[in-house]
Amino acid sequence: MLAEVRRTPGVTRAEIARRLRLSSGLATELCARLRELRLLTEEPAPARGRGRPTTVLRAHPEGPLVAVLELRQEDWRSAVASLDGAVRLVETVRHGPGHGPADVLAAMRSGLDRVRRGRERRVRAVSLSVPAPVRGGRLVENSTLRWRAVDFADLAAGTGAPLLVGNDAILAGVAETRTGAAVGAAVAVHLILEAGIGGALILDGRPMEGAHGTAGEFGHMPFGDRSLRCLCGARGCWDVVVDGNALARSLGDPTPSDVRTYTETVLARAASGDVRAGRAVRDAAVALASGLAGLANAHDPDVITLGGLAAPLRAAARDAFDAAYLDGLMSFHRAAPPPVLDAAHADDGSLHGAAAVGLDHITTESALATWSDLHP
Structure with missing residues (x-):
């Protein structure tokens, strides 16, 4: 059900029941449980002629989130992604003079702190897009930035959220196949x-x-x-x-x-x-x-x-x-x-791809079980 909400933002409960071949009673029961867990919420769907009214499923306003960071050649961006796949840009910051890895990553860590402020328990993963090959969570080499063997482990240290690192082009490709x-x-x-x-x-x-x-x-x-x-x-x-x-x-x-x-x-x-x-x-x-x-x-x-x-x-x-x-x-x-x-995602493909990978991570069975333990 969570996957269907991400795949089709604004989908109705009735439509999800049809796609997943659920009885209306079971769909209602599942939606109630997801509301209790602060994963989804329901809003009245726009009226479309006669028939029983249904509801639109959206991300719960107190639900889990992914903090998204995108490193680019000239700047970096931060955003937050919710369970319905919505990605909200927080800020864009150009690299300072010299833009060595240490300075840029320190600035990005400050940006991550701003994203998490007031949402510390809700941010369940940090997903990072980088313009370079990635091996074992590290940037291998970016010849334009002249960065080599950059480790991002400290970026999310102390947040309690796992750090997911991916290549920007691969992530943009993921976005196009998912929603583009x-x-x-x-x-x-x-x-x-x-x-x-x-x-x-x-x-x-x-x-x-x-x-x-x-x-x-x-x-x-x-x-x-x-x-x-x-x-x-x-x-x-x-x-x-x-x-x-x-x-x-x-x-x-x-x-x-x-x-x-x-x-x-x-x-x-x-x-x-x-x-x-x-x-x-x-x-x-x-x-x-x-x-x-x-x-x-x-x-x-x-x-x-x-x-x-x-x-x-x-x-x-x-x-x-x-x-x-x-x-x-x-x-x-x-x-x-x-x-x-x-x-379809133009310049935002990597951002949306990183969000998609992060949302995949926080909606695994084990991740949802952990979230459930926080909201018994």
Whole structure:
């Protein structure tokens, strides 16, 4: 029942009973128990013609919560998620000068304290999204931030809440398959472009994280220029021909300190008629499309979703993108190519994915039993 409430916000008790094949009496009994446990509450549903009135199920105002933290290249965000899947943004804070791990994590810990203030017993998990591969709860390496082997264990220390750490692109892919553009897809590829390319292959709603949790580093597949070495240390990475650094190189500009903002600026210049910016954007869009065709050939997905700056990059050179995508597909795919859709969650995919993973954790049988013990 909790899963159905998350899946369809505002669902009625009658509709949940139908989906779960429950008698109206049993549905009423379960809802009463969930109210007692401060998990769900009920509100009158809007009248829809004749028939017995029913109720809408929502998260209880005193129910368990997930504190969500999202580390990004230029800033970090905090939010709180309730059992009905609603995510409320609390604050956005830009990194200070130097933005080393110690300073940023100290600021994020203060932000977490603000999220928890007045909700200490209700926050049952802390879910963190980071823009880098994650192994054993640690950031492996972010070449743009120049962070390596960062441990987040102290972030939630003393809160009594477990800390869940995930890669931003994988989490964004989870969000798209749960409540976004890839709902219902058995096989989905999600790609996110920020300061580089990340992504996820998702099978039946579950991301493939690899043997060590670092799968989805699509930007480091050798789809790029073999004469160029990536910041990751490999040669010919896809990143080096698509992201903001690639645009700067095409335009003869210095390496940008804020890759996302620089990319947005170049896209705006191209839209205003700047010929050189337009040519650079077109080249990056073609490189993006060609790589996506390779992923489609490799994984045969039902759908590909684009998050971050990938969607506006495609939109800025749509004809060139479409031609390159089709040209890169194996011939038998071209009659019905896997659709490439803009992500429904846009820039908030990682935030919603982290919330979803956190809510999964606090609604396990053991977690609900612990909560029940607090509300006998």
